[in-house]
Amino acid sequence: MISIGAVYHGPELEVSEVNRSLMEASKALRGFRGGLEAIDTPWVNAVFVVSGSLAHVDFDGLEYGDCSRANKGVVVKVAMSRKIIDGGxxxxxxxxxxxxxxAMAFEFFxxxxxxFPLRSAEDLVTRTEAKILAG
Structure with a gap:
């Protein structure tokens, strides 16, 4: 399965369009997926690391983060640079x-x-995308 997290490098980001977008996507995804508590299959937490007034992202693209829950989960960090934020x-x-x-979780596991339940995780992303686009 898949979930969304975020690390904001500035207090101004807590009330930003970036935050609203991430929270909307997270809420939609969680609505389709349900809670992670009962999931016993491998999972990935996509953590968006957002540049702000206190620090800038020090990597590009996606990279692996920490494993957790007895090796059932992996974190994939996603860089959100100023360029992405300013692009809108x-x-x-x-x-x-x-x-x-x-894709990274599939290869990791x-x-x-x-x-890794790639088809199920991709279905969740597709359904999340459709819900967001539908408004």
Whole structure:
């Protein structure tokens, strides 16, 4: 399964369009997925690291973060640089990043001999995208 998290490098981001976009996507995804508490399959948490007034993202694209829950989960960090923030196309970026996080999770767990539920995770992203686009 897949979930969304965020790390904001500035207090101004808590009331920004970026925050609203991430929270809308997270809420839609959670609505389709339900809670993570009962999930016993491998999962990925896509954590958007957002540049702000206190710090800038120190990497580009997506990279692995920490594993957790007895090796059942992986974090994929997603860089949101000033360029992305100033560009304003948040939903397309969020959806593409979620797809990338799913692909990275699939490979991460494949190398460990485990099966990541890629089809289910991709279905959640597709349904989230449709809900956001429908308004």
């Amino acid at each position: 196309e948040f939903f397309a970026f969020i959806i593409n990043s979620l797809r990338g996080a799913n 494949r190398q460990k001999g485990q099966e």
